[in-house]
Amino acid sequence: MGRAPxxxxxxxxxxxxxxxxxxxxxxxxxxxxTGGNWITLPQKAGLRRCGKxxxxxxxxxxRPNIKHGEFSDDEDKIICTLFASIGSRWSIMAAQLPGRTxxxxxxxxxxxxxxxxxxxxISMPETGKPLHHLQSSNLLxxxxxxxxxxxxxxxxxxxxxxxxxxxxxxxxSYMYSTSNTxxxxxxxxxxxxxxxxxxxxxxxxxxxxxxxxxxxxxxSDGSFHVGVYDYNKMANLRDDYNKEFGKNYEKIKxxxxxxxxxxxxxxxxxxxxxxxxxxxxxxxxxxxxxxxxEVEKVMYY
DNA sequence: AATCGTACCAACCGCCAACGC
DNA sequence: TGCGTTGGCGGTTGGTACGAT
Numbered sequence: 363m364g365r366a367p368x369x370x371x372x373x374x375x376x377x378x379x380x381x382x383x384x385x386x387x388x389x390x391x392x393x394x395x396t397g398g399n400w401i402t403l404p405q406k407a408g409l410r411r412c413g414k415x416x417x418x419x420x421x422x423x424x425r426p427n428i429k430h431g432e433f434s435d436d437e438d439k440i441i442c443t444l445f446a447s448i449g450s451r452w453s454i455m456a457a458q459l460p461g462r463t464x465x466x467x468x469x470x471x472x473x474x475x476x477x478x479x480x481x482x483x484i485s486m487p488e489t490g491k492p493l494h495h496l497q498s499s500n501l502l503x504x505x506x507x508x509x510x511x512x513x514x515x516x517x518x519x520x521x522x523x524x525x526x527x528x529x530x531x532x533x534x535s536y537m538y539s540t541s542n543t544x545x546x547x548x549x550x551x552x553x554x555x556x557x558x559x560x561x562x563x564x565x566x567x568x569x570x571x572x573x574x575x576x577x578x579x580x581x582s583d584g585s586f587h588v589g590v591y592d593y594n595k596m597a598n599l600r601d602d603y604n605k606e607f608g609k610n611y612e613k614i615k616x617x618x619x620x621x622x623x624x625x626x627x628x629x630x631x632x633x634x635x636x637x638x639x640x641x642x643x644x645x646x647x648x649x650x651x652x653x654x655x656e657v658e659k660v661m662y663y
Numbered sequence: 664a665a666t667c668g669t670a671c672c673a674a675c676c677g678c679c680a681a682c683g684c
Numbered sequence: 685t686g687c688g689t690t691g692g693c694g695g696t697t698g699g700t701a702c703g704a705t
Contacts, residue, residue, distance in 0.1 A: 469672050
């Protein structure tokens with residue numbers, strides 16, 4: 363037996379809502395509330411609409427305190443940060459943005475914000491090579507990218523991302539943000555990371571943070587690490603890594619430990635400076651280094 | 664002026680989890 | 685415990701506006 367329809371499809375109106383329908387719905391809910399039952403509401407309110415349609419119209423358009431119009435820069439940053447860490451969980455994002463609906467955020471991301479992010483995804487400042495060129499030669503293809511938050515003094519110093527976790531869409535930048543643990547309302551920077559911006563040579567670095575052994579945002583004990591790893595060694599290990607991804611923390615940790623480069627903060631800065639080929643990331647690099655200074659222990663392994 | 668392509672966004676659809684009987 | 689109902693969610697669609705040719 364199939365699922366019962368939520369309403370009589372033949373007798374419900376579809377398509378855009380008229381001002382009269384809006385008024386009816388608004389008036390009814392203001393007087394009686396939703397009554398916890400959207401399915402019966404349209405009939406009681408005198409509307410020839412599906413209950414789901416009423417709910418959507420109310421939540422996305424008619425309810426009080428809905429914000430319409432342009433998104434602010436701060437809102438942009440929050441959305442980008444959240445997308446980098448949780449993906450397309452629009453309702454969770456909406457909870458962080460008072461007055462915005464999940465539908466709004468989804469539309470805004472799909473039509474505008476995503477495109478705003480695209481230039482960093484496709485431009486290769488020095489080589490001019492398209493991303494797929496690097497994907498086949500330089501990148502850790504077939505690699506699962508965890509999100510990469512770093513914790514410090516109750517704040518997240520978050521080197522997270524990439525924008526897409528799909529192996530077919532390798533990252534070109536990592537979102538960076540700082541925030542306290544409950545609100546994402548601080549700044550976001552873009553860090554083009556060398557493996558995607560094009561490293562100067564193949565034996566270069568990968569910058570990682572967070573829990574490398576799972577897709578979790580955090581290490582289980584709340585700790586963090588930031589590491590600079592030899593790319594070739596990591597590449598050699600990536601098959602093992604993929605096999606064991608999320609299943610064998612100690613082994614993976616060992617793999618990363620074996621490939622890490624032991625260096626001081628000054629050496630770390632130097633390594634980043636000399637291995638990133640894009641000249642337009644200097645500002646981001648400064649942000650990065652400044653924030654790294656805030657982290658008590660830069661080299662975790 | 665007409666046509667076409669693109670951008671935008673409101674609304675719909677189908678899936679799924681929670682809940683109640 | 686199983687099944688039907690409902691609300692919530694994310695992906696997708698279709699209509700409209702607008703700019704380019």
